[in-house]
Amino acid sequence: MVRGRPVGLRVRSAVWRVVVYLLLLVLVTVALLPLLWMVSTSLKPGFLEAYSLSLLPSKVTWSNYPDTWNRVPFPGPMANTIFITALALFGSLVSASITGYAFARLRFPGREVWFAILIMTMLIPPAIMIIPQYLLFNWLRWIDSYKPLIVPWFFGGGAFRIFLFRQFIKSIPEELDQAAEIDGCSTFRIFAQIIVPLMMPAVATVAVLGFMDFWNDFFAPFIYLNNVDKDTIVLRLFRIWSDAEGYMREELHTVMAGNVLVTLPAFIIFFIAQKRFIQGIVTTGIKG
Amino acid sequence: MKGSTKKKIEGYLFIFPWIIGLSVFVIYPAGYGLVLGFFKFDIFNPPKWVGLRHFMELFTEDPNFLKSLSVTLRYIIFSVGLRVGAAFFLALLLNQRVKALGLWRTLFYTPSIVAGYALALLWNRMMDPQYGLVNVVLRFFGGPTPNWFGSEPLAFATITVMSVWSVGPLVVIFLAGLQGIPQELYEQAEIDGAKMRHRLIAVTIPMISPVLLFNLVIGCIHATQLFVEPLVMTNGGPNNATLTLLLYLYRNAFSYLKMGYAAAIAMIMFLLTLGMTLFLFRWSRRWVYYAGSG
Incomplete structure (x- = not known):
């Protein structure tokens, strides 16, 4: 040619x-x-x-790194961030996969209506909910605790994640669960023993994307946490290095060491799991 | 049938936690948010109905709000334009059957991993007049070394231009769209003697238009929520040149405890997002081409 x-x-x-x-x-x-x-x-x-x-x-x-680590200090806020990220991630994975499974496989009246509602919630601008959510958590006496950052994720886990799980589960051949159903398996056992092992690629994708969201989250910790002891690492860095506290030019190298430290976990996960990562963006993007 | 009744109940059992979360953490706050703007509320005293007074005040007596509205609108237009344009261009380049595509894609995605606060802090220090990367490079080439956060246009331009660095997800989405275009269309166009430029206009752009629309809608919604960058880099200054709607909402709600007034700002943001989305969808009828649906 x-x-x-x-x-x-x-x-x-x-x-x-x-x-x-x-x-x-x-x-x-x-x-x-x-x-x-x-x-x-x-x-x-x-x-x-x-x-x-x-x-x-x-x-x-290299000593800039231990210097920063000790000066911030990193251990407390880091532990808080790991705690919040782990629980929020766990809650959203469990909850979103169960909900996604129901939307992909179970036939129940009103399913299409509920699914349309799910899609619509993705388009609600978050700004409209900030103040009422704050007032709700204030009324529940949840301010200055980790509950606002964790508990909601156990109830649905986020519309995008449900959507991603639904799309993935729909692509698993249905013959497998039909055979199990004939054998008398309960719906929950089909989910736990047949679907869950097969949907691990989707779990990895959602986990990787979710980790970035929870780890980097600034706004929610910023408005819900007051006590310095409860700081996430991002919030702690903001408290000590924001311009409000005075711009410390002579700390440029330590500030950047802190920045590298705080983004390092995200980089490691990205480079290990980039295939899943990119696939997740394409699924929620193109098919969304 | 007994089995099917059980199935019906089961479906609801599985989505029940989501329905609770949806009602408590989404629908209730969204509904509350749509009415709170009509009340004066400082958390400590019960809400007091004030009708449209907050909205009148916002548009007639509050220059800070008008400024933040103008900043946000300009940011949406310029940053979405720049980001979508840059992402499309990069995706087109990467789609030229380049070798080691995965590696290039990863490299272009990498800056997007630094997000939120870390990104804002990095750019804040990078624009330092003395020691920041940008002025160090400019000084080396004998250029001017401005104080980037010292003047209104420069501060706004900095925050707008830096958004182009986190364009990774858009590139990935565009690239996947480009790779989905059937090769026959290009071969056919080539046989018909279409030059590259014509193939771009006649094949690529129509075929990618649904993805373009998606990126525009998501980009506009995202740009409306700009918060952490101006908070960290300029705290809205100088002279409110980077005061975004969300930053102003935050100040009213959490610094001045004017919850009702802040909720009125949230409602303006809601209407703005709704208006933009409807406009983009309506406008897109003139240029989006859905393959298969004629």
Whole structure:
């Protein structure tokens, strides 16, 4: 086929490929520069060195990390964040998969109406719910506790997650559960013993995306938590390094070390599970 | 049949927790949120009906609100335009049968992993007039080294432009859409003698238009909620140049305890989102092409 083409087209096509790769190379450099700067600054011996263009520290100063770790200090807020993330993630995985299973497999009157409601809730702008939710949690005496950050996720687990599970379970052949049903399996056993093992890819996807959401969440901890002892790690960094507390330029390198530390878990998970991750975005995006 | 009755009940048993959560944490707050704006409420005293007074005040006596509305609208237009444009361009590049596609996609996604507070803090320090990356580079090339958060247009531009760095999810969605376009369409167009530019207009854009609409809708809803970036980077300044609706809502609700007034702002945000979504869907009828439905 290529032989049949005029030479001119082939040359232009080779030039075109070079242009494409050059553009990609330039753009990827621009895209990654902030991250490279963050890591490089976090390893520099002091903030003054950030004045130079070089991304290579004159002396790689790993001690910035323990310094930041102790100064923030990381352990308490980190433990709080792990606690909240683990429970919220567990609650939303269990709850969203059960709900998604019902929408994918069980036939009950009004299912389509409930499903339409589910889809509509994805379009409600969160702003309208902020104050009433706060007042509700205030009335329940849940302010300054982790309950507002955890309990709601056990009741549905979020519309996007339910949707993702439903889509995935629908793609599992129904013959398997029909056979089990004929054998007298209860619906719950079919879910627990047949569907759950088969839906592990969806669990991984939802878990990876959910981890990022809960770990990085700023707004909810910011409005619901007051006591410093209850800080999530992101909230703690905000309290000590926001401009309200004074902008400490001489701490540039330690601030960036803190930033690397707080984003590290997300990076590790992203690089391990990027396939699941990207698939999750495509499923909730394209098919949504 | 006995079995089928059991099945009907079972379905509700499985979705029951969700229905509770939906009622308590979504429908009740959303409904409450739609009426609270008509009341004066400071948490400590019972709500007092004030009718449309909050809305009159917002639009006639509150320059901060008008400023935050204008900031948010401008942010939606510029940031969504830039992000969707950049993501589409990147996806087109990645769709040129490049080698190691997975690696490129991962690299372009990586900046989006830094999110929320960490992202805002990173950009705040990166724009430092003396030691920030941007001015260090500008100084090296002998360019001007402005105080990025010192002037209204620069502060607004910084927050708008930085949103392009977290464009990863949009690229992934566009790319999946592009890869779903049947190859025959391009081959047919090539046989018909269509140049690359024509293939883009006649094949790629119509086929990708539903994805484009999706990205625009989600992008606008997302941009309306901008909060942590201005809070951390500028605290809404200078002279409210980066005061977004959500940041102003937050201040009214949680700093001044004007819950009713803040709820009125939330209602404006709700109407804004609704209006944008309806507009995009209506407008899209003129350019979205749904393959298979004619």
